[in-house]
Amino acid sequence: MTDTANKQRNRDIARNEEAKQVTGSVRVSAWAIAVAVIIGGILFTLGWLSLR
Template sequence: MTDSSEANKERNRQIARNEEAKQITGSIRVSTWAIAVAVVIGAMIFALIWIASRS
């Protein structure tokens, strides 16, 4: 019975490691989108200011 218990504990540890990896990947994906959106908005604001200053 101890072997079964140890196998379950190891299986649970592996599941926890997999979930952690998924969370990290998801966080990186969200961060990448946030940075991309910020760059696009910044470029649009810069373009508007540049166009306004040339007029």
């Protein structure tokens, strides 16, 4: 492999890794939001029931 081809290959690999990281971050964020909403709903329900 020539130096230019090697550099291009490394750039392609870096781009692919970046895309994987973004996808993973979005997935983790979605899970964190879902868990926060579920916990918030449970706490809201418990608070509402304790006031009744």
